[in-house]
């Protein structure tokens with residue numbers, strides 16, 4: 745289906761990541777031929793990661809949290825224990841799934857990207873303590889609204 749055929753259907757049905765019924769397709773595969781879980785698909789397509797500013801902020805924050813943990817450690821902001829810097833990850837306090845369901849499925853890629861990189865909503869935690877290992881018990885909605893857009897190819 746070309747975008748012209750569906751152009752007067754909805755702004756959300758623009759390409760191969762949203763179907764004509766305004767639902768996120770789950771055909772975005774890992775390269776193994778197997779579809780990813782919906783949450784992984786949504787994160788990969790619509791929350792495109794941390795920018796250089798956020799990454800630099802994280803490095804400074806890890807060092808600021810070193811305290812008495814030694815040169816290779818810092819205090820995890822989730823459990824307050826000394827953990828290895830080499831296992832550090834950034835965790836969203838308000839989970840991505842919550843943002844998607846309330847705002848992300850109703851807005852554009854840049855708005856999601858700005859939210860994803862808002863350091864007021866980020867904590868440095870051990871990789872194994874990161875709530876994004878799951879989705880915080882929140883299920884991702886598949887449907888998007890008329891206000892949704894998903895970047896240059898969507």
Ligand SMILES: [Zn+2]
Pocket residue numbers: 820821822823824825827869870873
């Ligand atoms: Zn922890």
